[in-house]
Amino acid sequence: MVVGLWFAVLMGAVTLVGWLLWWWNDVRYGRLVMATLGEGKKLPPGHMGFPIIGDLLQFLWYFKFFRRPDDYIGSKRKKYGDGVGIIRTHLFGKPSVIVFLPTTCKHVFRDDKSFILIWKNIEIVGETSLVAVHGKAHFRIRSFVSRSINKPDALSRIALAVQPRMISALQSWVKKHKVVAYKEVKKVTFQNIGKYFASLEPRRTLDELEECFAGMVKGFRAYKLNIPGTAFHHALQCRKRSMLIFKDELEKRKKIHARSSRPINDLLDGLMNLKDDEVYYLSDTEILDNIVSLLVSGFETTVLVTTWAIYYLAKYPKVLQKLRDENMSLKNNKNGQLVTSDEILKSKYTIKVVEETIRLANVVPFVLRTATKNVSYKGYTIPKGWNMIMWYLHTNTENFDDPMCFNPDRWDAPKKPVTYQPFGGGIRHCVGNMLARLQVALILHHLSTGYKWGLENPDAKMRYLPYPMLEDLVEITIENL
Ligand code: HEM
Numbered sequence: 001m002v003v004g005l006w007f008a009v010l011m012g013a014v015t016l017v018g019w020l021l022w023w024w025n026d027v028r029y030g031r032l033v034m035a036t037l038g039e040g041k042k043l044p045p046g047h048m049g050f051p052i053i054g055d056l057l058q059f060l061w062y063f064k065f066f067r068r069p070d071d072y073i074g075s076k077r078k079k080y081g082d083g084v085g086i087i088r089t090h091l092f093g094k095p096s097v098i099v100f101l102p103t104t105c106k107h108v109f110r111d112d113k114s115f116i117l118i119w120k121n122i123e124i125v126g127e128t129s130l131v132a133v134h135g136k137a138h139f140r141i142r143s144f145v146s147r148s149i150n151k152p153d154a155l156s157r158i159a160l161a162v163q164p165r166m167i168s169a170l171q172s173w174v175k176k177h178k179v180v181a182y183k184e185v186k187k188v189t190f191q192n193i194g195k196y197f198a199s200l201e202p203r204r205t206l207d208e209l210e211e212c213f214a215g216m217v218k219g220f221r222a223y224k225l226n227i228p229g230t231a232f233h234h235a236l237q238c239r240k241r242s243m244l245i246f247k248d249e250l251e252k253r254k255k256i257h258a259r260s261s262r263p264i265n266d267l268l269d270g271l272m273n274l275k276d277d278e279v280y281y282l283s284d285t286e287i288l289d290n291i292v293s294l295l296v297s298g299f300e301t302t303v304l305v306t307t308w309a310i311y312y313l314a315k316y317p318k319v320l321q322k323l324r325d326e327n328m329s330l331k332n333n334k335n336g337q338l339v340t341s342d343e344i345l346k347s348k349y350t351i352k353v354v355e356e357t358i359r360l361a362n363v364v365p366f367v368l369r370t371a372t373k374n375v376s377y378k379g380y381t382i383p384k385g386w387n388m389i390m391w392y393l394h395t396n397t398e399n400f401d402d403p404m405c406f407n408p409d410r411w412d413a414p415k416k417p418v419t420y421q422p423f424g425g426g427i428r429h430c431v432g433n434m435l436a437r438l439q440v441a442l443i444l445h446h447l448s449t450g451y452k453w454g455l456e457n458p459d460a461k462m463r464y465l466p467y468p469m470l471e472d473l474v475e476i477t478i479e480n481l
Contacts, residue, residue: 018050021050021051022047022049022050024051025048025049025050025051025090026047026048026049029043029048029090029095030043033381033383036383037374037381037383041381042379042380042381043088043380043381043383044084044086044087044088044097044377044380044382045080045081045082045086045087045088045380046076046080046087046088046089046097046098047080047088047089048088048089048090048095049089049090054089054090054091054093054095055089055090055091056091058072059072059091060465062075063464063465064463064464064465067461067462067463067464069365069464070393070395070396073098073100073391073393076089076098077100081100084101084104084377084378084379084380085099085100085101085103085104085105086098086099086100086104086377086380086382087100091387091389092368092387092389094385094386094387095383095385095386095387096386096387096388096389097382097386097387097388097389098389098391099388099389099390099391100391100393102393102399102416102417102418102419102421103418104377105390105391105392105418105421105425106418106425107377108369108388108390109369109390109424109425109426109428110426111375112426112427112428113372114371114372114373114375115369115370115371115372115375115388116134116369116370116372117131117367117368117369117370117428118368118370119131119132119220120220120224121219121220121222121224121232121235123236123239124216124219124220124235124236124239124296125216125239125289125292125293125296126239126243126285126288126289126290126292126293127289128141128283128285128286128289128290129141129289129290129292129293130142130145130290130293130294130431131293131297132289132293138427139427140276141282141286141290142427142431143276144271144274144276144282144290145271145290145294145431146431147270147274148267148270148271148274149267149270149294149431149432149435150431150432150433150434150435152341152342154270154435155341155345155434155435155438156340156341156342157196157265158196158341158435158438158439159338159339159340159341159344159438159442160338160340161192161195161196161265161266162192162195162196162439162442163338163339163442163446164338165188165191165192165195166188166192166442166443166446167446169184169187169188169191170446170447170450170451170478173451173478174451174478174479174480177477177478177479178456178475178476178477178478179475179476179478180472180473180474180475181307181310181311181473181474181475181476182303182304182307182469182473182474183473185303185306185307185310185443186303188443189299189302189303189306189439190206190209190210190213190299191206192439193295193298193299194206194209195266196266196267197266197267197268197291197294197295198246198249198266198267198268198291199264199266199268200249205245208241208245209242209245211238212238212239212241212242212245213238213242213295213296213299214238215231215234215235215237215238216235216238216239216242216292216296217296217300218231218234218235219231219232219234219235219236219238220235220296221466222235239292242292242295243288243292246268246287246288246291246292247284247288249268250268250272250284250287250288253268253269253272257272267291267294268287268291271286271287271290271291272287294432297430297432298432298435298436300467301363301364301436302436302439302440304361304363304467304468304469305354305357305358305361305363305436305440306439306440306443307469307473307474308357308360308361308363308474309353309354309357309440309443309444310447310453310474310476311455311470311474312356312357312360312406313353313444313447313448314453314454314455314458314476315406315455315458316406319353319406319408320448322349322408323349323350323353323444323448324448324449326347326348326349326350327347327350327444327445327448327449328449330343330344330347330445331445331449339442339445341438344438344441344442344445345434345437345438345441347441347445349408350441350444350445351437351441352408352409352411352412353408353444354437354440354441354444355408355411355437356406356407356408356410356411357406357440358422358436358437358440359394359400359420359422360394360395360403360404360406361468362392362394362395362422362468363422363467363468364392364422364424365391365392365468366389366390366391366392367389367390367424367428368387368388368389368390369387369388369390370385370386370387370388371383371384371385371386371387371388372384390421390424390425392421392422393419394419394420394422399416399419399420400419449481450480450481451478451479451480451481452478452479452480452481453476453477453478453479454476454477455474455475455476456472456475456476456477457470457472457475460472460474460475
C-alpha cells in the first residue's frame with residue numbers, strides 16, 4: 001500500500017517535471033527567437049518538444065512502435081495546422097519546420113536562395129560532389145552528371161549493360177527456389193552499378209566496394225565524431241578505400257586513353273571525357289567525389305523500389321497479368337535480343353506500374369532544406385539556420401483517391417499539381433530519376449515474362465526505419481513461368 005503510494009507520487013513527479021521541461025523548452029525558443037527577430041514576429045504554429053531531444057520520442061512512437069508514419073503528421077496537423085502548411089518542431093537534432101502542403105513544398109523548392117540543401121556529414125561523399133556544391137558549381141557538375149546517367153544516349157547504353165546480369169540473377173533465384181528479394185535485388189543492383197559506373201566485374205574489388213558503401217551509409221546517419229570506433233570514423237575510412245579503388249581505375253583509364261581514343265562505355269569514362277560550355281573537364285577529385293556520391297544517392301533507393309514492385313505484383317495478380325501481357329508482346333517482337341531503353345520507357349503499362357510503386361513505396365518520405373536567412377512566409381517567420389522538412393503525402397486522401405490501393409491505372413488521369421514529388425524538387429530534383437525508372441522497368445520486364453512468384457509471408461509486418469520495408473525483406477518462392 002505504502003509502496004504503491006510512493007510509486008504513484010514518483011510517477012506524478014516524473015510527469016510533472018517532464019511536462020515543465022516540455023513547456024519551458026517551447027517558451028525558451030519563443031523568447032530566444034523574439035530576441036533575435038524582433039517583437040511582433042511569429043514562429044510557425046507547433047511545439048519544440050523536449051530540451052535536446054525535441055520531438056524525437058513522438059517521431060519514434062509513430063515510426064517505430066505505432067508503425068503509422070502518416071499519423072505523425074496527421075496528429076500535428078490536427079493540433080497545429082492552420083492552412084498555411086507549416087508546423088514548427090525540433091527534429092533530427094535541429095529546430096525545424098515541417099512543410100506538409102504540396103503548394104508550400106513547391107514554394108520552398110522554388111526559393112532556392114532562401115532555402116538550400118545542406119547534407120549532414122558531407123565529408124563522406126566529398127566537398128566537390130553534386131550534393132555538396134551550390135550555385136554555379138552545382139549547375140556545372142549537375143550538367144556533367146545528368147549527361148552521364150540520365151539522358152537518352154546514356155540510358156540506352158546502361159539498358160544494354162545491365163540486362164545480362166539481371167537475366168542471370170533471376171535464373172539463379174529459380175535455382176534457389178526460395179529467396180529474400182531485397183537481398184537478391186541488392187546483389188544484382190550493386191553488380192550492375194559496378195558495371196555501368198566503372199566496368200568492375202563481380203570480383204574481390206566489387207565485394208570490398210559493397211562493404212565500403214554499407215559503411216558510408218551508416219556514417220551518414222551517425223553522430224559526427226571522428227575517433228576510431230565510431231561509425232563516422234569508419235565511414236571516412238570506407239570513403240578513403242572506395243576513392244582508392246576508383247582512383248586506381250581512373251589511372252588505368254588514363255593509360256588506356258593515351259594509347260587509344262576509343263571510349264569505354266561507362267560513367268567513369270563519361271565523366272572523364274565530358275567538357276562544359278567553357279571546355280573545362282572535371283578534375284580527378286570531382287570525378288571521384290561524384291562517383292561516390294552517386295553510389296550513395298542511387299543504390300539503396302533503387303533497390304527498395306524494385307523490391308516493393310516484386311511485393312506489390314505478388315499481391316495484385318491482375319496488375320501482374322496486364323504487365324506480363326504488355327511485356328510478352330514486346331519480348332516476342334525482339335527475337336531474343338535485349339530490350340532497349342526506348343522500348344521499355346515507352347511501354348505504357350510498365351511505366352504506370354513503376355510510377356505507382358514509387359508513389360506507394362514512398363522510399364524517401366521527406367527531403368531537407370536549410371533557411372539561409374530569416375524568411376517571412378504568410379505572416380510567420382522561419383529563422384535562419386532552421387531545417388525545412390518537406391513531407392510527401394503520397395498516401396494522403398487529399399492528394400490521391402484510395403491512396404493505399406496499388407492501382408497503376410490511376411496514372412491515366414491527370415495528377416493534382418505538385419502532389420507527386422518522390423524525386424524532390426527545384427534545382428535539386430533527383431538527377432537519376434530516369435535511370436531509376438529504367439532499372440526498375442527492365443527487371444520487371446524480365447521477371448514478368450519469365451517467372452511466377454509468391455510471397456512466403458503475405459502478412460509480414462512493416463517497419464519504417466531506417467527505410468520503409470517489410471520485416472521479412474520480401475521472402476518469395478520463384479519458378480519458371
Ligand atoms: C527510385 C529511386 C530514387 C528515388 C526515390 C530518389 C529520390 C531522390 C530525392 C528525393 C532526392 C532529393 C531531391 C531534393 O533534395 O529535392 C534525390 C536527389 C538525388 N538523387 Fe535520387 N532517387 C532515386 C534514384 C537515384 C539514382 C538511380 C541516382 C543515380 C545513380 C540518384 C542520384 C541522385 C543525386 C546525385 C541527387 C542529388 C541531386 C542534386 O543535389 O542536384 N538518385 N533523389
